[in-house]
Structure formats: C-alpha cells, structure tokens
Amino acid sequence: MSLALTSGPAVEPVTVSEAKAHLRLDGSAEDILIASLIVTSRLHVEAALGLALITQGWRLTLDRWPPGREPVRFPLRPIAAVTSVTLYDANGDATLIPSDRYLLDGQALSPRLIPNGGWTAPGRAHAGIEIEFEAGIGAIAADVPAPIRHAILLLVAHWYEHRDPLEIGQAAAMIPAAVSDLLKPYREVRL
Incomplete structure (x- = not known):
C-alpha cells in the first residue's frame, strides 16, 4: 500500500497575518519564514492526528x-x-x-x-x-476546529523561538505540552 498527495490544500488553517499577530511581529521581513513554519506545523498536526485539515x-x-x-x-x-x-x-x-x-x-x-x-x-x-x-475537514480555514488552529499557532511560535540547529549531546527543545493538550480530543482512540 502507498499513499501519495496529488493536490495539496489551497489554503492553510492559519494565515501569516494571524501567526504574526500571535507572535506580536510587525513588518514583513520574516513572512517567508512564518509561512514555512505554518506549513510545517500543519503537517506535524496532520501526521500526529492522522487527519487532513484542509481539503x-x-x-x-x-x-x-x-x-x-x-x-x-x-x-x-x-x-x-x-x-x-x-x-x-x-x-x-x-x-x-x-x-x-x-x-x-x-x-x-x-x-x-x-x-x-x-x-x-x-x-x-x-x-x-x-x-x-x-x-479534509473542510475547504477553508474556518472549517478547522479552533483548538487545532490554536495548536498550530503554538507550534509556529515554538519553532520561531527555537530555530537553532541542535548539536549532538545537547537537550532538544520539547514541543509545548499545551499543543498535545489541545490536540488530544481529536486523536484516534485505538483499543
């Protein structure tokens, strides 16, 4: 069995403007970085939950x-x-x-x-x-439940603050527990 993405989502669950407001950033100097952190955060959440957020x-x-x-x-x-x-x-x-x-x-x-x-x-x-x-849950960002969107914002903030490469033997910056708490209701339960 193999699974291949044939067409990605048309929009992300949060916008660059929303992420910048969450980070309290002004200006557009880091918009490309913020956009890539949003994509990375969405992919992380989708993989963790086995969900497709946007169609x-x-x-x-x-x-x-x-x-x-x-x-x-x-x-x-x-x-x-x-x-x-x-x-x-x-x-x-x-x-x-x-x-x-x-x-x-x-x-x-x-x-x-x-x-x-x-x-x-x-x-x-x-x-x-x-x-x-x-x-996908829906075609637009508003279709994605607010706790999932907030978890994405928290991940964007986390990775924005912790972008230095890790050295071997150094402690990694753990993903905030609040992200897992926000995503918990959406996890697939297996018995």
Missing part, C-alpha cells in the same frame, strides 16, 4: 483488495469523496470501477470503502488498484 487530493495504491468482502481502510481521515477507483490488468490497461460498486463511509473514525457486491481482482500483481480521493 486535499490523495491517491491510495494497493496490490490487492482486502480478503473476502472486507472494506478498504483509509490511512487518514475524514474522507470527503472518492473521485475514482481504477483497476489495472496484466497489460497495464486501466478500468474504472463504477461508483455504484462501492460505498464510502468517509466520516468514520476509521474511514472505509465498502464493496457493493464484492471486489473485482486486479490483473497485475503490484499496484493493481488506485483509489483517488479527497480528504
């Missing part, structure tokens, strides 16, 4: 379907839409699977693609299935 396009590639009539589990959440499911035969020719052959349970804690009548086996042994989908 983005992804491709999930599988060698084979799960056994029996088991659903395909997506490695991130929430899934807004499946745009296509493609099977490849032994010659590499693509066949689109009609959308009435599967159901999407995209808002579940563990989103899944459920077969409607069973899966058709791909013809090639490796990367025979491609699922194109959109993931």
